[in-house]
Amino acid sequence: MPIVPLRPLLEATQKYSFAQGAFNVNAVAQAKAVIEVHEMFRSAAILQGADLANGFMGGRKDFVNATLDDKKIGAKNIAAAVKKYGAASPIPIVLHLDHGRDFESCKAAIDNGYTSVMIDGSALPFAQNVELTREVVKYAHNLGVTVEGELGVLAGVEDHVFADESTYTNPTKVVEFLKKTGADCLAISYGTMHGASKGKNVKLRQEIAIAARECLLHEHVFGVLVSHGSSTVPKYIVDGINRLGGELSDAHGIPIEELKAAIPCGIGKINVDTDIRLAVTRNLKELFHAKSQLRTASSVREIYQLLEANKAKFDPRIFLVPIMDTLMTGLIPDDDVAEVVKCIERGVKEVVGTLIVEFGSVGKADLIECPTLEEMAGRYKKGL
Numbered sequence: 465m466p467i468v469p470l471r472p473l474l475e476a477t478q479k480y481s482f483a484q485g486a487f488n489v490n491a492v493a494q495a496k497a498v499i500e501v502h503e504m505f506r507s508a509a510i511l512q513g514a515d516l517a518n519g520f521m522g523g524r525k526d527f528v529n530a531t532l533d534d535k536k537i538g539a540k541n542i543a544a545a546v547k548k549y550g551a552a553s554p555i556p557i558v559l560h561l562d563h564g565r566d567f568e569s570c571k572a573a574i575d576n577g578y579t580s581v582m583i584d585g586s587a588l589p590f591a592q593n594v595e596l597t598r599e600v601v602k603y604a605h606n607l608g609v610t611v612e613g614e615l616g617v618l619a620g621v622e623d624h625v626f627a628d629e630s631t632y633t634n635p636t637k638v639v640e641f642l643k644k645t646g647a648d649c650l651a652i653s654y655g656t657m658h659g660a661s662k663g664k665n666v667k668l669r670q671e672i673a674i675a676a677r678e679c680l681l682h683e684h685v686f687g688v689l690v691s692h693g694s695s696t697v698p699k700y701i702v703d704g705i706n707r708l709g710g711e712l713s714d715a716h717g718i719p720i721e722e723l724k725a726a727i728p729c730g731i732g733k734i735n736v737d738t739d740i741r742l743a744v745t746r747n748l749k750e751l752f753h754a755k756s757q758l759r760t761a762s763s764v765r766e767i768y769q770l771l772e773a774n775k776a777k778f779d780p781r782i783f784l785v786p787i788m789d790t791l792m793t794g795l796i797p798d799d800d801v802a803e804v805v806k807c808i809e810r811g812v813k814e815v816v817g818t819l820i821v822e823f824g825s826v827g828k829a830d831l832i833e834c835p836t837l838e839e840m841a842g843r844y845k846k847g848l
Contacts, residue, residue, distance in 0.1 A: 467543075467550055469840045470558045470610035470733075471648050472833040473508050474688040477732030480831055482824035483564035485722075486510035486690075487816050488562060488737035490517045490781055492545040492794035493805045494744075498589065499549045499557060505817065507825040508556040508832050512735065513542045515561065515569050515577070522794055525785045536572045541579025541792050548794075555829040560612070570600045579837060580610035582651065586617050587711035590637065597645040605646065605844040608837030612690060612733075615641050616653030635675035642680070642687040649688040649733060650675060654726075656693035656718055668722045677730030679800045688732035695738035696720050696819075708749035711775040715742075720822055727824065734823055736815070743811035744780045745771075751807050761800045762796050763787070780808070 473484050489495045489511050502509035513521070522538030530538075543559055550557040560609020561573040561581040567840045570581040583600040585593035597613040616633030633652040642650060654672040673689055680687050697717025707710055723734060752758055752768045759768045766786035774782050784791055787801055798800050822828055835843065 465550075465553060465556065465834055466836065467557045467559050467577075467579050468834050469548055469608055469837060470510065470560055470612075471840060473510065473556065473558060473834060474610070474649055474732055476508075476828065476832045477688060480828060481728065482590075482828060483691075483727045483732050483734050484508060484510055484825050485816065485819045485823050486512050486562075486733050486735045487740060487812075488512045488514055488517065488559060488735070489812075490514075490520055490810060491784070491791040491810045492541070493791070494740070494812050495542065495545040496549045496794070497809040498816055499546070499555075500809075501551060501813040501817045502557075502829075503553055503555055505820045505826045506555065506829045507677045507820050507827070508558070509544075509550075510558045510560055510580075510733065511546055512560045512562040512737075513539065513573070514737070515563050517562075517563050518542065518569075518573065520781055522847065523792060524566075524786065525788065526821065527781065532568055532572060535569060536576055538792075539573045539578060545794060547577070555770075556832050556834050558610075559639040560610075562737075564600070565649075567596065567603070569600050570711075571603060574607060576606055576607050578609065580612070581819050582614070584611035584614050584651075586651075586653075594641060594644045595811075597641075597647055601646045606841060608835075608840035608842075608844065610649070610840075611645075611647045612649045612651060613641065613645055613647040614651040614692070616651075626756065632669060633672055633676065635672055635679055638676040638687070639685050642685050647687070649674075649690050651690040651692045654691075654758045656691055666716070666718050666722060668718070668726055670726055673729035680730075689730045690733040690735065691723065691726060691731045692735045694718050694723055694734045695736050696723070696814075697738060699743065701739070701742045704746045705742065705749060705778065708746070708753055709772070709775055710749065710778070712778060713776075714758035716781055724822060734819075736819060738778075739815040740812055741779050743810075743815045745778045745783070745809050747807035747811045747828055748780065748783060748804070751803060755803070758800055758803065763798055764800045764804055784808075
């Protein structure tokens with residue numbers, strides 16, 4: 465089926481009391497794997513391309529310096545991959561922009577195939593955040609595209625998103641923000657954190673989510689709460705990386721029990737990126753350990769060299785730039801690159817499959833309405 469807006473998935477999470485995992489992708493192989501594993505579990509799928517992931521998929525190896533033109537190319541490449549592997553899929557699939565930096569980044573994503581966008585104005589004063597989010601909503605809703613905002617600041621680092629300290633979301637401002645902006649969902653700060661070093665034994669401030677949800681229900685305002693920085697950072701994966709020469713330290717995620725307990729509190733969308741990065745990196749290390757001949761193979765030896773030179777890193781984009789064309793297009797030039805692609809896909813499926821089960825979206829695909837963007841635009845115009 466065609467990729468669909470996020471709004472119907474959000475409505476289903478409220479109606480049927482579960483959460484949708486939202487998984488970041490940075491390569492065609494990752495998009496393919498996310499779709500396939502969701503199909504296996506008959507779950508709707510949310511694929512996320514972060515703002516700078518679009519730059520990377522646009523061919524910008526130094527993606528932190530990606531231009532708007534780079535992001536447009538990358539958005540088109542990710543959308544093409546999702547459409548290719550999702551066109552005949554029996555499940556609803558959403559392509560969502562994660563952490564759009566500004567209106568132009570969101571517009572670039574929408575114009576090039578995204579069906580949902582997040583505008584992150586959380587670092588701005590409240591009034592400016594509202595103004596920016598409202599501007600994105602106006603453009604997006606006219607085209608049937610869903611919008612996520614953010615209120616409160618998460619600590620940690622992820623691409624261009626970084627902060628030393630968290631600022632918890634004020635639940636009493638959630639209703640005002642959603643009323644003034646018209647956004648469909650809202651990322652809140654309630655104790656999660658970007659990156660792999662979230663601290664041991666994290667306890668989420670569930671009372672923030674509960675209070676926000678109760679305020680929304682009381683005022684009859686629709687708005688699903690979103691949990692960013694929610695990777696679980698599985699210890700067995702970190703240990704596997706370090707056994708193979710990695711140098712990851714202080715790597716701790718959000719306990720899965722904490723995330724599951726937050727779902728009845730109003731959390732309907734849970735973002736995961738770091739876990740996928742870790743699993744792919746471990747698989748790459750395992751591949752070059754098991755098949756030493758690949759260390760000198762012309763098409764992939766530079767991947768091995770980058771792994772060895774960056775032992776304290778776990779973002780696969782650092783290691784995989786030698787096969788940039790494959791990441792961007794999905795075309796596989798030889799058997800050695802095919803081995804690497806298999807590593808990527810297995811890592812994605814391992815993490816995503818586990819979390820689909822934990823978050824409760826297994827078998828829920830058939831419960832979700834699948835309006836087209838045009839139909840969704842009509843709903844927005846009618847205020848539905």
